[in-house]
Amino acid sequence: MSRTLTAELPALVGKRVLIEGWMHTMRSFPDFSFLVIRDRSGQAQVILEEGPELQRLRGLQNESVLRIEGDVVAEERSPIGVDVRNPSITVLAPVTEVGPFELNKKVLKPSLDVFLNHAPYGLRHPSKVATFRVMSTLLSAYREFLVGQDFTEISTPKIVGAATEGGANVFAVEYFDRHAYLAQSPQLYKQIMVGVFERVFEVGHAFRAEEHYTSRHLNEYCSLDLEMGFIRSQQDVMDVLAGVISAMVDAIHERNPREVEMLKIELPLGHSFPEITFRAGQQLILDRYGENRFHEPDLSPQDERRLGEWAKEEHGSDFLFVTHYPTVKRPFYAYPDPDDPEHSETFDLIFRGVELVTGGRRINDYEQLVASMEARGVDPQPFGGFLEAFRYGMPPEGGFAVGSERFLARLMNADNIRETTLFPRDVGRLTP
């Protein structure tokens, strides 16, 4: 007999079926026992009378893996409208130890740290299954939208010979007899690839050796990168970003209604993407909060929260583009506004008061790029490959990067980015 998923049972009343899954709960009453079996599609109740089948389960703990043949019977008190009765049970994998915490309660009880220590067990909780199923939709939808817009997927190396942006905060790798580094981003490679495909994206891991312990940073994360050529201004990049973010939100709405409901996700469906310049944003903070921030070359987390509040009140949107950041705070490849070179054609996308995306137009002229590096004290020598792409003709171009874990965390209103990362890496955590 071939396997039936529990979600298929309601359509099979009167049939004998074979289901497989984990023992999620087991409760004994005077006359019968009540077993909930969990598989990838959901859960089903199995009714066991006193007898040899029940004997078979004696001493087994939750999470034991079972194969059950039984009859599908309509039962209106069951959450899915059917029960499985007259079961014949095979134990596929017995569990004899009680787990570190309970997986069959609606809310996970352990602290985040205890949970993460036992992630291989804890990720089975239905709320975590739902979380990472939404993540997989988010990744698919990102790629599907961009393939539809004629972008080509690329896969670029994570072991690199020079620190991506000439900065600190890079992990060193012992590469045979040499020193190498882990890529902080695919930034330079995706820019190179604009010369090949014009429009490229990559979904890959990025590594930051930053010694922070915040609720919104990871030392390894899955970055959604994009770069595109033949733009007129950064507006073209912002338009693609707004399009892909909306497509991801729509895909979650369409493909994960059960997960959205379970996790109580408030999706920003149909939201607009208002824009404000960095300087106008500082003016707004002065006007609304009486705080003078004009001396600051960047936005603080509080500034971002305040601007996010304004976007919500004024435009009814969870999103806000802040544009034209001070050039000095952006990397060497950021494109200074020709009319106001102190500010750059760069943007952040703020989502619910937190920076979600950084992007902008890049310098595409070779001489200007080398001059920008030198002005910042970045030695062009290790960037020979990168610069070659510009020496031989690079169109006006720009791009952005979205942290997938951060996006999902903000979507879910999770307190900590570690809640939306399968196996997070931070200063204190290398396992599991």
Add this chain to the structure above:
Amino acid sequence: MSRTLTAELPALVGKRVLIEGWMHTMRSFPDFSFLVIRDRSGQAQVILEEGPELQRLRGLQNESVLRIEGDVVAEERSPIGVDVRNPSITVLAPVTEVGPFELNKKVLKPSLDVFLNHAPYGLRHPSKVATFRVMSTLLSAYREFLVGQDFTEISTPKIVGAATEGGANVFAVEYFDRHAYLAQSPQLYKQIMVGVFERVFEVGHAFRAEEHYTSRHLNEYCSLDLEMGFIRSQQDVMDVLAGVISAMVDAIHERNPREVEMLKIELPLGHSFPEITFRAGQQLILDRYGENRFHEPDLSPQDERRLGEWAKEEHGSDFLFVTHYPTVKRPFYAYPDPDDPEHSETFDLIFRGVELVTGGRRINDYEQLVASMEARGVDPQPFGGFLEAFRYGMPPEGGFAVGSERFLARLMNADNIRETTLFPRDVGRLTP
């Protein structure tokens, strides 16, 4: 005026258009000049008469980036059936140096090493653009097929606290004040995740510190991983593998006809997936080639070539599953055949005489897994997280891993895997 791609020009005869791209070739004749402009969709010819527009191009080299407004005129001698005439030209990015080799000849001339040194430039050659466009199809098709089979995509850490399979050949990372490693594969994480989603896949980078200089190994590659639970035997895993490989081949056939033609790719469309056991394969080598290989615990590259020839002659297939390898040559998690524990429920998929995929059923019983580790001298202690997933109920499961670069190399009959890798990493190469 908004941009038109060169591939759209044949439908626009009589219209004035704006095209943008790279100067691919420029030839001067007594009365006129002849410019080929290249964009992501293809190429178009632009006819320039003597005059100020031609003056504007004086001193510019190939790969200069141009914006051209012009009239689309039918011209039967043009490869796409139209020319662009009466152009008005803007130089978006001038190139003044001659490139390291020519991009406008049908075949790339430089040696592989020279090519790789100048990959940021050389990847623009139409044959390389075609190669990596096929790669992007291959990646999409892999994911699409598996999502359709109810697999969930996962993203697991590449910085790990213990070497994946307890072996050598692992890159060390300086992780703050500790030692960490780069994951040799997502093996242990994807097995853990079977407990969460039953069926998972990952497309991600894997790192091997193997000091080899062969034409078929890389030190960093993009691995297509899969793992699935509730299998009856490894046959279930082999069936999914055959399905996804066929889906990838079909997708390339359907989505990349131009690239397939340019690269002269012979796609194994509709091929079957014959099977032979390891021992029967050795018998076959004895029978066909008179060579006794029974003392060998593994197949040599020559053995694989010979078995591949047999599959082609006997089954008309480029593929061959070799199953039931000696247990001793497989990792600790390989599942020994209960009827013949010297051999394991493992397989390799040979494609055109080269091993393309390794996979099999895994040990899912906790006690058996720990015993297998200990029997091989693998200390279970650093594998605590992995083992936790088995202590708390793991169904019978198995999986496989495909190297994307190797698959594309064999599909294209490329001599060297570096030809199907954007920026390869090997013992001698860390840049570009």
